[in-house]
Amino acid sequence: MICGFCSKEIPDEVGLNSCGGCGSRCRKIHCPYCGYANPAPGKLLGRLLQPKKKKEES
Amino acid sequence: MHDEVTQPKIVLIGNPNVGKSVLFNVLTGSYTTVSNYPGTSVEVSRGRCRIADRTYEVLDTPGMYSLMPITEEERVARKILLDDRPHILLHVVDARNIERMLPMTLQLIEAGQPLILVVNILDEAERLGMKFDLPQLQKNLGIPVVGTVMKRRQGLDDLQRIISSYQGPPPPAEPYAADLEADIVRLAGFLTAEYPLGARATAILLMQRDQEVEELVQREEGDGFPLIAPVLHSIKFSRRADLNLQISLERKRHTRKMLDGALSQEVADQLPFSERLSRLAMNPITGVPLLLLVLYFGLYQFVGNFGAGILVDFLEGTLFEEYINPAAISFLNGLTDTYWLRELLAGEYGLWTLGVRYAIALILPIVGTFFLVFSILEDTGYFPRLAMLVDRVFKQIGLSGRAVIPMVLGFGCDTMATMVTRTLETKRERVIATILLALAIPCSAQLGVILGLLSVVPGSLMVWLLVMIGVFLLIGFLSAKVLPGDNPVFYMEIPPMRLPQLRNVLVKTLTRMQSYFLEILPLFLVASVILWAGKMSGLLDVVVEGMTPVVTALGLPPQASAAFIFGFFRRDFGAAGLYDLQTAGLLSPTQLTVAAVTLTLFVPCIAQLLMMKKERGLKTALAIFFFVSLLAFSTGWALNKFLLTTGILS
Numbered sequence: 063m064i065c066g067f068c069s070k071e072i073p074d075e076v077g078l079n080s081c082g083g084c085g086s087r088c089r090k091i092h093c094p095y096c097g098y099a100n101p102a103p104g105k106l107l108g109r110l111l112q113p114k115k116k117k118e119e120s
Numbered sequence: 121m122h123d124e125v126t127q128p129k130i131v132l133i134g135n136p137n138v139g140k141s142v143l144f145n146v147l148t149g150s151y152t153t154v155s156n157y158p159g160t161s162v163e164v165s166r167g168r169c170r171i172a173d174r175t176y177e178v179l180d181t182p183g184m185y186s187l188m189p190i191t192e193e194e195r196v197a198r199k200i201l202l203d204d205r206p207h208i209l210l211h212v213v214d215a216r217n218i219e220r221m222l223p224m225t226l227q228l229i230e231a232g233q234p235l236i237l238v239v240n241i242l243d244e245a246e247r248l249g250m251k252f253d254l255p256q257l258q259k260n261l262g263i264p265v266v267g268t269v270m271k272r273r274q275g276l277d278d279l280q281r282i283i284s285s286y287q288g289p290p291p292p293a294e295p296y297a298a299d300l301e302a303d304i305v306r307l308a309g310f311l312t313a314e315y316p317l318g319a320r321a322t323a324i325l326l327m328q329r330d331q332e333v334e335e336l337v338q339r340e341e342g343d344g345f346p347l348i349a350p351v352l353h354s355i356k357f358s359r360r361a362d363l364n365l366q367i368s369l370e371r372k373r374h375t376r377k378m379l380d381g382a383l384s385q386e387v388a389d390q391l392p393f394s395e396r397l398s399r400l401a402m403n404p405i406t407g408v409p410l411l412l413l414v415l416y417f418g419l420y421q422f423v424g425n426f427g428a429g430i431l432v433d434f435l436e437g438t439l440f441e442e443y444i445n446p447a448a449i450s451f452l453n454g455l456t457d458t459y460w461l462r463e464l465l466a467g468e469y470g471l472w473t474l475g476v477r478y479a480i481a482l483i484l485p486i487v488g489t490f491f492l493v494f495s496i497l498e499d500t501g502y503f504p505r506l507a508m509l510v511d512r513v514f515k516q517i518g519l520s521g522r523a524v525i526p527m528v529l530g531f532g533c534d535t536m537a538t539m540v541t542r543t544l545e546t547k548r549e550r551v552i553a554t555i556l557l558a559l560a561i562p563c564s565a566q567l568g569v570i571l572g573l574l575s576v577v578p579g580s581l582m583v584w585l586l587v588m589i590g591v592f593l594l595i596g597f598l599s600a601k602v603l604p605g606d607n608p609v610f611y612m613e614i615p616p617m618r619l620p621q622l623r624n625v626l627v628k629t630l631t632r633m634q635s636y637f638l639e640i641l642p643l644f645l646v647a648s649v650i651l652w653a654g655k656m657s658g659l660l661d662v663v664v665e666g667m668t669p670v671v672t673a674l675g676l677p678p679q680a681s682a683a684f685i686f687g688f689f690r691r692d693f694g695a696a697g698l699y700d701l702q703t704a705g706l707l708s709p710t711q712l713t714v715a716a717v718t719l720t721l722f723v724p725c726i727a728q729l730l731m732m733k734k735e736r737g738l739k740t741a742l743a744i745f746f747f748v749s750l751l752a753f754s755t756g757w758a759l760n761k762f763l764l765t766t767g768i769l770s
């Protein structure tokens with residue numbers, strides 16, 4: 063996914079185990095470049111976020 | 121001619137999403153394999169291609185943003201550069217964002233890599249009115265440049281021709297500013313071994329505290345390293361405040377020089393709208409009014425009037441009050457005759473009344489509209505510009521800009537931001553940032569609820585905002601004066617602005633709402649059980665009585681004690697309590713404003729307090745807690761006196 067703050071591509075592996083840093087189960091993906099807490103969509107919402115185009119332009 | 125055992129390698133490198141994989145597929149055809157890079161979960165594609173009777177091995181590296189790796193992907197990409205010694209390195213860039221990507225090209229030239237620049241997605245850049253003179257760019261850079269539209273194989277022949285006739289490494293890199301250049305040359309002079317990135321780039325990475333490179337140098341130099349260490353240390357120390365900033369600015373300067381005469385915008389001196397908007401947002405003179413506009417329409421009108429006004433009226437006033445509440449309460453009461461159980465389920469502090477009703481009828485519409493606005497702004501790329509704006513305003517009043525980062529992040533989640541303050545370099549910054557976070561930066565959702573609550577009363581919001589800004593600046597200013605230390609510099613790459621995508625915005629909004637409710641609903645339920653237990657045991661009355669003098673001193677009715685007790689659990693819970701008082705007609709505009717200001721300044725939640733203890737130690741955390749509580753209540757007290765004397769809100 064693309065970070066909402068710095069617009070860099072967050073690799074998938076940083077992934078959905080999410081944060082873990084803040085002590086609460088915040089369900090966020092913290093961007094490795096800037097630290098911004100991106101909302102981590104669940105399975106269903108995640109599928110909506112990632113439309114069909116897969117490896118077309120990466 | 122036979123294929124040699126080790127074929128020359130072509131390595132593809134570049135940011136994510138610039139069309140590297142397309143280029144890889146076009147070059148190699150179907151003879152490719154994908155495998156994990158040894159010891160990692162990162163996939164690397166390998167293939168073969170034949171150009172002018174010569175066979176090359178082709179490697180597609182994971183996307184990287186600079187030679188200083190942060191993610192595992194980038195580490196692998198750099199490792200390939202270091203270990204595989206490419207015969208030719210293709211740097212693929214997106215023509216539309218060439219200005220942001222050329223700094224890495226310069227880095228690669230600096231590292232003496234056998235570089236060819238591939239300017240891809242040329243068609244869309246031209247559609248945006250960008251005009252390239254690629255031969256000029258090639259002349260400026262001193263390396264081969266080829267323009268392509270890989271999706272349509274446009275430019276492939278040129279690329280293949282350039283690859284087959286490629287001659288040796290790039291020219292020496294341009295020097296940086298004199299003082300910086302002197303340090304680089306001095307350090308590079310100590311490096312005697314042969315480095316894959318060359319002495320110059322290796323020296324720069326050393327100065328930038330690249331751990332892996334330092335280990336490499338330590339290994340390579342062996343007994344010579346003790347000679348280098350003190351020099352490196354003194355350079356690092358004397359440049360600790362702004363090295364990365366200076367290097368970034370120098371590379372930007374070089375980038376502009378390289379693009380001079382090589383890129384022009386169709387309509388002369390007419391920047392694209394997004395770029396103009398971006399500059400307006402970051403310039404203090406225009407940025408502050410723009411921010412106020414965003415706040416007015418986004419927060420006041422949409423979250424306040426629509427979310428907290430119309431939607432809450434409908435949900436709480438009509439739907440719950442008239443239809444759901446009577447049915448639910450009579451159903452719950454029908455379950456049992458026992459007084460304490462009835463109280464627990466649907467009493468004054470019952471699970472239904474405080475837990476479910478607060479969460480769904482009060483908080484949901486406010487938080488939902490707030491997250492919608494937040495996600496739209498996020499998707500346009502406004503936030504980094506806001507950080508830049510705050511940084512510039514801060515600098516003008518003598519505050520360190522770097523503290524901006526955790527603060528901006530604080531809008532996402534306080535607790536996390538307190539932890540991020542760890543990345544601040546001086547102790548002074550860490551303490552200032554922690555105090556400010558505890559004090560004036562509620563997490564975004566809590567902010568939304570408080571703002572929504574205040575929007576109902578015109579004038580309150582403005583007063584609240586002014587007080588917050590005032591306190592914020594005052595504390596930052598005082599602590600900067602009191603606590604000695606350096607002033608490191610804030611710098612960040614500003615990504616392009618873009619039109620928000622409906623899908624992104626919806627998914628982000630829904631995700632935020634979902635995780636918010638998973639977080640607060642249990643908390644609200646637990647809080648109502650505790651409050652119910654307090655009421656049943658009579659303990660609550662004692663606490664409320666104890667707080668009455670404080671609450672009265674703020675000019676608030678005794679019932680407001682309950683809202684402050686709610687606020688101990690979470691600020692948004694407290695704000696919902698205030699909303700109840702307000703709709704019951706128990707709070708005047710002055711009282712509402714005073715209560716909201718006090719509540720906002722108060723330590724936000726238990727989680728935040730615990731995190732402060734973990735990060736700063738018990739003593740500092742308690743000191744900050746008492747300081748913040750004292751300041752919260754005295755500000756509330758002073759504001760009450762001020763509002764009563766001037767009669768502003770009455």
Ligand SMILES: [Zn+2]
Pocket residue numbers: 065066067068069070093094095096097098
């Ligand atoms: Zn980021």
Ligand SMILES: [Zn+2]
Pocket residue numbers: 081082083084085086088089090099533536
């Ligand atoms: Zn977190």
